[in-house]
Amino acid sequence: MTTRREARPASVAAVRRGDALDVANLPSYGFGNRSLMWWGTAGMMAIEGAAFAFMIVIYFYLRSLSDSWPSGGAAPDLLWGTLNLGLILVSAVPNIYADRAAIDHDLGKVRICLVILSVIGLVLLLVRAMEFTTLNVRGDESAYGSVVWMLLGLHTFNLITDVADSLVLTALILKGPLEGKRFVDVAENSGYWNFVVVTWVPIYAVVYWGPRF
């Protein structure tokens, strides 16, 4: 197994000068868990991931108490949700490329990947809006409706957050002012987008296939 580049320790070390430990030669930023924001993002994912897991548990708990599921209505239409799944899985490709290009400090590739990601993100928001119109249940109609809206709402919150984040980052990377640590921002934005992609798979399965089995 090869070590990811960002996980490698600093190539330069602090040096002793008299009583002092001189750190002037250390890098001014680092990728992965060497970055403070990486920890913030990881903590955010842990919290959000736990919230998703809770909501899925609640979904099946409510289902176990109900005589009919979906209670008194049709299951959500498959079209938009499935389209979303396909599109979001495709978006993982430019996303992973953006991460790698950022670690390589390849500005040209980063720009291309971010523009593609922004476009896909905006399309995904439109698709998500359509999903809400074809859930076939209101959020205040029943326990079923409530938990479905909550699940989709939570994921949408993440989706909007990261699309907004990507748009701002794209604008900054295209326009400047730039500095090296913006590549760290791009890599961390990719990490968070991966989370949005990966969490959509179980949430899609629950929201769209939970009422069909």
Added chain:
Amino acid sequence: MSCSIPGFFILVLGGLTGIMVASVPLDLQLHDTYFVVAHLHYVLIGGAVFPLLGAFFYWFPKVTGRMMGERMGRWQFWLFFIGVNVTFFPMHQLGLQGMPRRVYTYLAESGWGTLNLVSIIGAVVVDMSMMLFVLNAVLSLFRGDRAAENPWGAPTLEWAMPSPPPPFNFVALPVVSSREPLWSRETGGATHVSGLATGAREGLVTTVLDAVPDVRYVYPSPGIWPFIAALAVASWLIWSIYSVQGALWGMIPPTIAFIAWFWPRKKENDQHLALEKRP
């Protein structure tokens, strides 16, 4: 010390009665009685109040630059230790005799009067102890002995500072090689960190497990946007309490504030570029 060791003693007693009330046959008898009140006060006072008092004595000199009076402190401690036990120990017996909790009175014929009286006397002793504590703190604040850097011979970094510490803390980051840095200064080891920028808010990031210096991290400069973001988030949350629409639309101002906070200013960017070294 005076406070933390008896703290354990009290806490262990509370813990042992916890095992008692956790056993179903006993709990059938003791549930909702004064036994539970005794148990939980032993747990809380041993687990939180004694340690808090101890911590107050311990850090008082570091915070104020003055020592708390030791004689008054010993009086206060013994009054508290005795008072707590006199107050709460009889409650075990009251519970065993069947006195229910959360009831403010009882019939004279129940025979719980004497132990309750003992309990109240204990409470008065606790009161006296607490008044003595406040008196000690206030008097010490003005008339206590001046505290040296490290009056306790303690091992951690705050005790390497004058008491009270200067607002800027350490002039140069100290180098630490163990969890008890003041007890285990390596002879001939580096004492402090140098090479961090003085004109920017540069901090040191170390590796996670080995704490090896790894990255010089430039923190953002002061600005108005964090404050505006705080106001925007608070308004959003308050709005969301009163309206579902607020939960949605209220997100827009924080978003704008966060983006404005994030967006780099030219001056700051120049400063970062001047300090930049690629990993």
